[in-house]
Amino acid sequence: MIAKRVLILMIALCFxxxxxxxxxxxxxxxYSNAGHWLALPVVVDKKVDxxxxxxxxxxxxxxxxxxxxxxxxxxxxxxxxxxxxxxxxAFETVGNMYAPYYRQADLSPVDREKVIGGIPTLDATAAFDxxxxxxxxxxxxxxxxxxxxxxxxxxxxxxYMKEHPEVQARMVAAYIVGYSVTAAYLAANPHLKFAEGxxxxxxxVSYNTESPDVAxxxxxxxxxxxxxxxxxxxxxxxxxxxxxxxxxSIMPAGGVLVPVEHYADARVDKxxxxxxxxxxxxxxxxxxxxxxxFHSYDYLFYYYNLRENAANRIEKFLNK
Numbered sequence: 001m002i003a004k005r006v007l008i009l010m011i012a013l014c015f016x017x018x019x020x021x022x023x024x025x026x027x028x029x030x031y032s033n034a035g036h037w038l039a040l041p042v043v044v045d046k047k048v049d050x051x052x053x054x055x056x057x058x059x060x061x062x063x064x065x066x067x068x069x070x071x072x073x074x075x076x077x078x079x080x081x082x083x084x085x086x087x088x089x090a091f092e093t094v095g096n097m098y099a100p101y102y103r104q105a106d107l108s109p110v111d112r113e114k115v116i117g118g119i120p121t122l123d124a125t126a127a128f129d130x131x132x133x134x135x136x137x138x139x140x141x142x143x144x145x146x147x148x149x150x151x152x153x154x155x156x157x158x159x160y161m162k163e164h165p166e167v168q169a170r171m172v173a174a175y176i177v178g179y180s181v182t183a184a185y186l187a188a189n190p191h192l193k194f195a196e197g198x199x200x201x202x203x204x205v206s207y208n209t210e211s212p213d214v215a216x217x218x219x220x221x222x223x224x225x226x227x228x229x230x231x232x233x234x235x236x237x238x239x240x241x242x243x244x245x246x247x248x249s250i251m252p253a254g255g256v257l258v259p260v261e262h263y264a265d266a267r268v269d270k271x272x273x274x275x276x277x278x279x280x281x282x283x284x285x286x287x288x289x290x291x292x293x294f295h296s297y298d299y300l301f302y303y304y305n306l307r308e309n310a311a312n313r314i315e316k317f318l319n320k
Contacts, residue, residue: 028126053149100127150179180226198234211292226273
């Protein structure tokens with residue numbers, strides 16, 4: 001009788017522990033809540049959607065603060081809106097814009113890749129899945145991100161797209177800007193391919209921008225073995241594209257962003273895995289990184305080139 005009671009007690013304890021573990025599992029944010037979306041289209045009037053993830057828009061202020069912010073963190077909400085205005089708007093003329101809020105990693109946590117692969121990727125994947133099931137209605141789509149947003153999108157491409165090839169088949173392109181897409185990553189994910197030129201579809205497009213004099217190993221945003229494409233010619237060779245070929249940049253002036261012609265040139269440096277911009281004075285730009293690391297300007301330097309290329313790839317995709 002005692003043995004039976006002990007057995008029942010052990011089963012009850014195990015069941016309670018299981019329930020406690022399940023309750024403690026981190027859940028994705030609820031994307032049926034419209035308040036968890038930075039951007040949803042008022043009118044769906046374009047044939048293609050754009051799903052955008054903003055870069056790091058929050059930094060913790062106390063050492064004992066979590067490395068992950070909440071979905072309604074005020075600083076992140078403000079920063080994400082600003083990022084949307086200077087980046088995602090490059091695509092607003094070509095697609096219906098969808099952009100979720102997602103819980104973010106701090107700018108410099110320990111083991112950053114592991115942290116970003118946790119809650120930020122969990123949220124973004126849940127948001128994308130909700131978008132596919134409730135908003136997309138079978139339309140082709142573009143993925144676009146920058147920095148941490150691109151890091152998260154690379155995880156989504158490696159995971160969600162591998163599990164949902166029928167969804168990947170509708171992907172026009174993934175603009176993984178400001179984050180290194182490496183040969184090792186592509187080898188580990190054979191369902192993905194990097195763009196070879198301006199016209200191919202279903203591909204990853206990626207680059208990081210820096211000045212010619214940035215020393216190897218000092219660009220904090222790069223991963224070893226990165227691949228880059230020229231954001232003016234959309235080719236991967238090392239031929240220089242002059243600033244005169246640039247479709248147009250947008251740069252801050254008097255507190256607003258204004259169009260600037262013939263500002264930034266572009267040349268792929270395969271050894272460094274970056275795009276070199278030599279026409280911009282690194283002394284004049286505040287970047288928050290090592291001088292000459294133009295991470296904050298990856299979109300701004302080539303803003304209208306991104307818009308033109310997205311429109312071109314959409315045309316090619318729809319005409320297949």
